[in-house]
Amino acid sequence: MNPTARIQDIYRPAAERVKDFAEVERRLGAAEMAAQAGRCLACGVPFCLGRGCPLGNVAPEMAANVQAGRWRAAWEVLSATSPFPEFTSRVCPALCENACVNNLATDAPVMIRQLEKIIIETAFAQGFVAPVPPAARSGKTVAVIGSGPAGLVVADALNRRGHHVTVFEQNAKPGGLLRYGIPDFKLAKAVIDRRVNIMRDSGIEFRCNTVIGSDVSAAYLQKTFTAVVVAIGTPAARDLPIPGRELRGIHLALEYLQGVNRANSGELPAAPITAAGRDVLVIGGGDTGSDCVGTALRQGARSVTQIDIIPEPPAARGYATPWPDWPYQLTTSSSQKEGGARLWHRLTKQFTGKNGTVSAAEIGEVRWELSPVGRPVKFAEVTGSVRPVKTDLVLIAMGFTGVPANSPVAAGLGLTVTPQGQLAAAADRGIFTAGDTRTGQSLVVRAMTDALQVANEVQRYLA
Ligand SMILES: Cc1cc2nc3c(=O)[nH]c(=O)nc-3n(C[C@H](O)[C@H](O)[C@H](O)COP(=O)(O)OP(=O)(O)OC[C@H]3O[C@@H](n4cnc5c(N)ncnc54)[C@H](O)[C@@H]3O)c2cc1C
Structure with a gap:
């Protein structure tokens, strides 16, 4: 591998990971990460922390310490700004990487999120992270x-x-x-x-x-x-109050995900809602919807279809969101890479069922009016486009x-x-x-x- 190239695939193979609920990312080693840290340009104005990371994680100093193998110093730099890097290093969309200067011309930013992960995991392994009871109590x-x-x-x-x-x-x-x-x-x-x-x-x-x-x-x-x-x-999720919503087999995404998480941890004997053997329709294209896709595939769904009302975003960054802004651009999550179909500009009109249980969703297409910089602003339904989509498990992931x-x-x-x-x-x-x-x-x-x-x-x- 060219040590100066960004490692493109950090995931376990899809065919393997979809069979279990273990973390999808493989753990990168110290040597690999030292080489990656060497890609940091140590910019005079580090946009990664100024315009990217809300916490202001000081990626250039983190990188310099990882490259030199100074793990305690790396952890001290990271923990000065980030209270729990073990969470963000797993789930953050990495606003810092988007704003990395390497991302300006090459589309290959420094792997800052992975640097964060190896620093905090090494800190735990080497015993740097310990309880911090305060020296004195305030009485408040x-x-x-x-x-x-x-x-x-x-x-x-x-x-x-x-x-x-x-x-x-x-x-x-x-x-x-x-x-x-x-x-x-x-x-x-x-x-x-x-x-x-x-x-x-x-x-x-x-x-x-x-x-x-x-x-x-x-x-x-x-x-x-x-x-x-x-x-x-x-606490309040956005529901979809259309005809047929009362049918069995239609759930809010969090109801579904909570049950699976509780079952996986042993808090419940089994997941109250399972996608096993079912045709799953996920309504909503964000993080929550994508988590439903990955979970349904792991439970053994017969099919998974995810729909979104917005049009497919452009494959590359457009004029509306120049670097270092967060781009309006298509992203594909690890779950979406594992399987299932993804449909854009779709509107759910109603659910139909048999004996009180959902059996289909009536879904139509919409046409969007775009702003001069390509953002969807207003939609109109396409006449005659409504078709039934077979489903016996609907997960509504439309935000909160x-x-x-x-x-x-x-x-x-x-x-x-x-x-x-x-x-x-x-x-x-x-x-x-x-x-x-x-x-x-x-x-x-x-x-x-x-x-x-x-x-x-x-x-x-x-x-
Ligand atoms: C499915 C899903 C996936 C997501 N994925 C990502 C991701 O990959 N990356 C990312 O950055 N963000 C993600 N998010 C968003 C992220 O999880 C939230 O922004 C974040 O958790 C908000 O933190 P919070 O502490 O404000 O609230 P929460 O995490 O919602 O915590 C609120 C807590 O308050 C408790 N609570 C509520 N009412 C009461 C009460 N009356 N009494 C006692 N306790 C109460 C709740 O039980 C809960 O534990 C995701 C969200 C969802 C739903």
């Missing part, structure tokens, strides 16, 4: 509602500053969508357990199986703790609408839910919001970045 208490990436980051940051932090989580285990949404083949759950154990040993208390708003009232938390941070994600207006957490804390489903803080009363709850549905890296900023705000309140 913080309740964090929700243990997704945002809740975990806030808890970690405030515990380090000496406050007593208790994390309340409605599910059986911490992790939020990292554990119950994202499939094991992208992020093994042992990776979350490893971090949560370190957090427990650092003095953070986790109270799982506790729904705030019913098991414990939010108002009680406000009375009992010095500050409260709400990091409940975006945010925090519902009637959220008991919001009501209990006297917080306003915005029309966009975001929860505004009441910092003057010691109530803060973080992650997707505050910003709307986003990415793990953005939820973590937001949570670090919120932890600073809480610190100012507690100081």
